[in-house]
Every structure is written in structure tokens, then in C-alpha cells.
Amino acid sequence: MKVTAAIHRQFEIARIDDRLYAAFIEHMGRAIYSGIYEPGHPEADEMGFRRDVMKFVKDLKIPAIRYPGGNFVSAYDWKDGIGPKEDRPVRLDLAWRSKETNQVGINEFAYWAKEAEIEMMLAINLGSKGLQDAREFVEYVNHPSGSFWSDLRRSHGVEDPYNVKMWCLGNEMDGPWQIGHKEAHEYGRLADECAKALRQLTPGAEMIVCGSSNDQMRTYPEWEREVLEECYENVHYISLHKYFGNSSKDTLNFFGKIEETGRYIQAIGGVIDYVKAKNRAKNDVHICFDEWNVWYHIREDDTRRWKTWDWPEAPDLLEEDYNFEDALFVGGLLNEFIRRSDRVKIACIAQLVNVIAPIRAEKGGPAWRQTIYWPYQMASLHGRGTALRVAVDAPTYDCEVGSDISYMDIAATHDAAAGTVTVFALNRHLSDSAELDMALTGFGDTRVVMHKVMEGHDLAATNGPDRPDAIAPVDGSGVGVEDGALKGRLAPLSYHVIKLQ
Ligand code: AHR
The missing domain is CATH 3.20.20.80 (Glycosidases)
Incomplete structure (x- = not known):
């Protein structure tokens, strides 16, 4: 999508x-x-x-x-x-x-x-x-x-x-x-x-x-x-x-x-x-x-x-x-x-x-x-600093608790002192990747300095004393800044934290 x-x-x-x-x-x-x-x-x-x-x-x-x-x-x-x-x-x-x-x-x-x-x-x-x-x-x-x-x-x-x-x-x-x-x-x-x-x-x-x-x-x-x-x-x-x-x-x-x-x-x-x-x-x-x-x-x-x-x-x-x-x-x-x-x-x-x-x-x-x-x-x-408004245009779905819910859930924060912008993105689509194109305005030249992702696990999978770190964030890839926009592919059922500086 x-x-x-x-x-x-x-x-x-x-x-x-x-x-x-x-x-x-x-x-x-x-x-x-x-x-x-x-x-x-x-x-x-x-x-x-x-x-x-x-x-x-x-x-x-x-x-x-x-x-x-x-x-x-x-x-x-x-x-x-x-x-x-x-x-x-x-x-x-x-x-x-x-x-x-x-x-x-x-x-x-x-x-x-x-x-x-x-x-x-x-x-x-x-x-x-x-x-x-x-x-x-x-x-x-x-x-x-x-x-x-x-x-x-x-x-x-x-x-x-x-x-x-x-x-x-x-x-x-x-x-x-x-x-x-x-x-x-x-x-x-x-x-x-x-x-x-x-x-x-x-x-x-x-x-x-x-x-x-x-x-x-x-x-x-x-x-x-x-x-x-x-x-x-x-x-x-x-x-x-x-x-x-x-x-x-x-x-x-x-x-x-x-x-x-x-x-x-x-x-x-x-x-x-x-x-x-x-x-x-x-x-x-x-x-x-x-x-x-x-x-x-x-x-x-x-x-x-x-x-x-x-x-x-x-x-x-x-x-x-x-x-x-x-x-x-x-x-x-x-x-x-x-x-x-x-x-x-x-x-x-x-x-x-x-x-x-x-x-x-x-x-x-x-x-x-x-x-x-x-x-x-x-x-x-x-997620510290200032919360930014995020305009998102993505396919939506209806369910018992709401309608017109975006498959893509994004929040963003700006830490002016550190000169960083952090994007928190949840692709809640059950089967489709998201082709993200997110315009970044007013932050100057930035690049991705950190990308952590949680993805690819069975929804029912858990951690436990015998497998303490089975589910933990790993470094993500395939997301970058191009022509003033953050672009990349986010897998279905994945959560990302992407820091730009
Ligand atoms: O967190 C468990 C309980 O949930 C708390 O004691 C109570 O405030 C709430 O109902």
C-alpha cells in the first residue's frame, strides 16, 4: 500500500x-x-x-x-x-x-x-x-x-x-x-x-x-x-x-x-x-x-x-x-x-x-x-522533545471500535536541542507492506542515524526465562532520506523507530 x-x-x-x-x-x-x-x-x-x-x-x-x-x-x-x-x-x-x-x-x-x-x-x-x-x-x-x-x-x-x-x-x-x-x-x-x-x-x-x-x-x-x-x-x-x-x-x-x-x-x-x-x-x-x-x-x-x-x-x-x-x-x-x-x-x-x-x-x-x-x-x-503533527494519507479500515482507521499509525517528535527528528511508525496491515513517502519540511538536510524495528514474528510469540530476548528490536534497513522525504518499505505488522539528524 x-x-x-x-x-x-x-x-x-x-x-x-x-x-x-x-x-x-x-x-x-x-x-x-x-x-x-x-x-x-x-x-x-x-x-x-x-x-x-x-x-x-x-x-x-x-x-x-x-x-x-x-x-x-x-x-x-x-x-x-x-x-x-x-x-x-x-x-x-x-x-x-x-x-x-x-x-x-x-x-x-x-x-x-x-x-x-x-x-x-x-x-x-x-x-x-x-x-x-x-x-x-x-x-x-x-x-x-x-x-x-x-x-x-x-x-x-x-x-x-x-x-x-x-x-x-x-x-x-x-x-x-x-x-x-x-x-x-x-x-x-x-x-x-x-x-x-x-x-x-x-x-x-x-x-x-x-x-x-x-x-x-x-x-x-x-x-x-x-x-x-x-x-x-x-x-x-x-x-x-x-x-x-x-x-x-x-x-x-x-x-x-x-x-x-x-x-x-x-x-x-x-x-x-x-x-x-x-x-x-x-x-x-x-x-x-x-x-x-x-x-x-x-x-x-x-x-x-x-x-x-x-x-x-x-x-x-x-x-x-x-x-x-x-x-x-x-x-x-x-x-x-x-x-x-x-x-x-x-x-x-x-x-x-x-x-x-x-x-x-x-x-x-x-x-x-x-x-x-x-x-x-x-x-x-x-520520544522526548516536541510532538509534531503528522499528516498521513493511507488506506483505512472499519472495525467494531471505530471506522476509517488508518493502517499506518505514525507519530513524530522533534528534539530541537539535539537537532533530531524521530518517527514512530506502526504498520498494522495484516499482509501489505507500506511504501512510505514522508515529506520533511524545515529540518534542513537530514539522514537516518538510527532505525530500530520489531517485525517478522508470529503474533502469539512471547519472551520467557528460557528465551529472554526472542522478541526485541533489531536494526532496520531500507529506509532513507531522498529529495527531502523519508522513504522506504515498512513490512506488514511492524513497528519502527527512525531517528533523523
Ligand atoms: O492495575 C491493577 C488494578 O487495576 C489497579 O489496582 C486498579 O486501580 C485497576 O482497576
């Missing part, structure tokens, strides 16, 4: 916030325990954190990480996780019907995040707890000294405050499954009061209010309107969540969910604009897409399992094996986030290790990178 496209140096969408490539990790399954933390493992450091997992994490250059939940946070008491480890209580985690040993709490996690060079984004419990508990948590974490909670932190060996800037006001409070679920107006009021109080403690902190748990919720998008009407002036982001699947084994429809996500972002953008006008507000609210990923391979089976199991400690839970099709999807979804970077400032892959995650680690055994690790890493490493 013929694909013509064009980018222009001055046709910009927005400056990309680095936090578009953030992540999320929850006290859930083996994400923390025997995921990032496993004292006694041959790779454990002196604090018990796994160095092999840390290496894979660091290679992603993750700017920020949301912690500790998720559904977990809505019945979590952060005070159980501070002080001497031997005195910490074992609690029942109501979200995942598991035992929480509290051997990792805020100070251990902060140590890990610092080692990983990632900024923390902390969630407060607005389910079983409320404003008072939240203000104590923020005081413990962020106040320098001379108050009860800050001095308690210092007595725990942490002299300097963490100065955490990003605070999530609860998690998925619209969801009936959430411990302490609320109606929109009551949650909006509570979020407003919490945002005001917490910003007293940390002026300049950014508040993230819960939007809908996904775009299929009965209350969507009324939830966003009602919540924002209560708290618009005191918050900075509204969160969106969405997980994806292909249970019907319809690849093109699966890939169409990339566009569906764009419509979700657009709709919430409209709600934000509406409330801003209605409230006569001066500030802007952006989107924090703080949970996204493919999640379906073992979702139903595992949900049946955990709902009835007998409170195990750090059980195997939702350890999805990602395949090549999922990697292509993730590449396209990240393209959508780049294209929507005027609205979406933060996005968190959910989650990071073991539970629905790009990194897996066997208890006592090796760690490996799943297929989806690679598009996430390439976007994080190369």
Missing part, C-alpha cells in the same frame, strides 16, 4: 512532558515482594532489592512512578510500613485478598526509587481513610523537621524530606469494587478539601483527581464533570485508566483501540474545557493517564482465583505473558499519547514488574524483559 505523509518543523502539537513515560507499581501479587524486593535472592542488594530487576528498570529511563496502588491503597494504612521492620504488622489486603507483610513501606520504596532515579508519585487512601490521615502522610514524607510526623521520619533514619510533588487523591473512586467507593459529588468535595490541605503542607504540589476507571463505566463521563465542578481550581490533573484486550482474536479491532483511546482523551479534554468555562476558572487541568496496559490473557482466570483464595502472601497474580501483537499495540498506543501530548502530560504503564508488567522476575530465579518492554523503552528514550 502507498502511504504519503508530511511533517513540518513549525507544525507542533505540544512540548512532551517527560512524565508521558511514567510507570505504576502496586502492592499486589509479586510486584513488590519477589518482584523488586527479594532479600536472600543472589541479586539482592544490602536493602533486599533485586539488582537484576533494577537494571531493566533503569534502562527504561522512567521519569516518575505511581505507588502504592491501585485498589490496594484504598484500604492501606501507610503507618503499618514505617519503623523497625520486625514490629510491622501483617495485615489483610482487602483489594486482592492477600497478606501484606509491610516489609516494604514508604521509606524502603523511596530508597528503591532513588536508586532507580525515578521521582515518586504517591497515592493517598481516600477509601477507608480521609483527610486527616492524608495530611499526616504528607507531613511525614515532605515536612523538613520540628513536627511530630516529620520528626518521626527522622527518627526512622530519614533526615531529609522527600519533597514529593505529585499526589494522587485516591484511586478509581467511581468503581463499585473500590473500598470506600463514593458518588461523584461527595468524592469531588473530599478531593477539593484534601487538595487544599495538602498544598498547605507542600506548596507547589500537583494534585491528581480520579476520573473514571475506564470509558465503559456507567457514570462516564458525567463523573468527570461532577468531580471537576467541585475541585477544578485546586487540582492539576484528572486521571484516566484503560486496559486493553483481544479476547476475540481480531487483531485489527484490537489495534483500533488506539483510536478509541484518542476519543476517550478527547472527550475528557472537552469536559475539562466545559468545567473551566462553567467555573470561570483561570487554571488549566491536564490528563494524567495513570493506568494503561494490555490486560486480558489470564485476567478472567486469575480474577476467579483471587476472589476465593485464602489470603496468600505475595501470590502469583496477573502475570500476563505478552506477545508480539501486544508489543505492536503498545507502540501504537504510545504514538497516541505523543499525538495527544497537549492534553496528556503524565501516563503510567500499569504495572512495572510481574503484575501486568513489561519486566518479569521469577522468585529465586532470573528476570527478563517481555515484548512490550521494547516499544515502551524506545518511546521513553527517543
